[in-house]
Amino acid sequence: MRKLAVAITSMDMPAVEKISESQEEDPFQILIATLLSARTQDATTHAASTRLFKRARTPRTMAALRVKEIEQLIYPVSFYRNKARNVKACCEMLMATFGGRVPSTMDELVALPGVGRKTANLVLIVGFKSLQNICVDTHVHRISNRLGWVATALPEETEQELYRSTNRRWWPYINLYLVTWGQNVCRPVHPRCGDCVIADSCPRIGVRRKRV
Numbered sequence: 437m438r439k440l441a442v443a444i445t446s447m448d449m450p451a452v453e454k455i456s457e458s459q460e461e462d463p464f465q466i467l468i469a470t471l472l473s474a475r476t477q478d479a480t481t482h483a484a485s486t487r488l489f490k491r492a493r494t495p496r497t498m499a500a501l502r503v504k505e506i507e508q509l510i511y512p513v514s515f516y517r518n519k520a521r522n523v524k525a526c527c528e529m530l531m532a533t534f535g536g537r538v539p540s541t542m543d544e545l546v547a548l549p550g551v552g553r554k555t556a557n558l559v560l561i562v563g564f565k566s567l568q569n570i571c572v573d574t575h576v577h578r579i580s581n582r583l584g585w586v587a588t589a590l591p592e593e594t595e596q597e598l599y600r601s602t603n604r605r606w607w608p609y610i611n612l613y614l615v616t617w618g619q620n621v622c623r624p625v626h627p628r629c630g631d632c633v634i635a636d637s638c639p640r641i642g643v644r645r646k647r648v
């Protein structure tokens with residue numbers, strides 16, 4: 437993790453981290469950007485979030501938008517119709533149940549429309565500075581298995597295994613480091629093992645074709 441911390445400093449940050457930095461870690465904007473980010477390229481997520489936040493920045497103003505309008509603002513993120521419905525329903529629930537604020541517990545967050553553990557963990561880590569959570573997306577799941585930190589089939593299992601197999605001081609950083617590494621070096625196909633600063637300690641489990 438220390439080697440990754442140094443290696444990623446010159447790399448582009450994931451979209452949600454960029455938004456977090458530019459919006460002073462506002463949990464609401466982190467929540468919405470993460471909802472938009474599923475199965476979508478980072479640049480597309482960032483551009484769509486920026487357009488949406490220009491139009492509405494709070495649960496109250498976003499809940500007042502029509503679904504069609506949200507669709508147009510977030511297009512071309514993948515599943516933009518579903519995501520637009522979830523964004524509006526999520527904002528309505530924030531207004532109706534949580535007084536217009538993003539809740540800060542896992543149970544409350546996963547009760548919001550479209551919010552699963554991945555989104556909830558990222559909101560807790562980035563928005564509320566939690567030191568108790570690990571956010572597992574496809575990059576974290578893939579790289580943790582390649583490194584042999586876990587041997588799991590599903591991201592949900594990876595999250596629970598990582599709590600057992602990693603030092604808790606790194607929990608808030610695992611997502612940022614491994615997502616950045618996964619986007620730049622340890623890619624899903626053709627990982628650049630020859631350029632990898634942790635290659636010496638990586639058993640490359642499940643890696644079939646590697647670019648050196």
Ligand code: SF4
Pocket residue numbers: 579582583621622623627628629632633634635638639640641643646
């Ligand atoms: S050595 Fe290859 S498989 Fe292992 S972390 Fe580095 S890029 Fe990924």
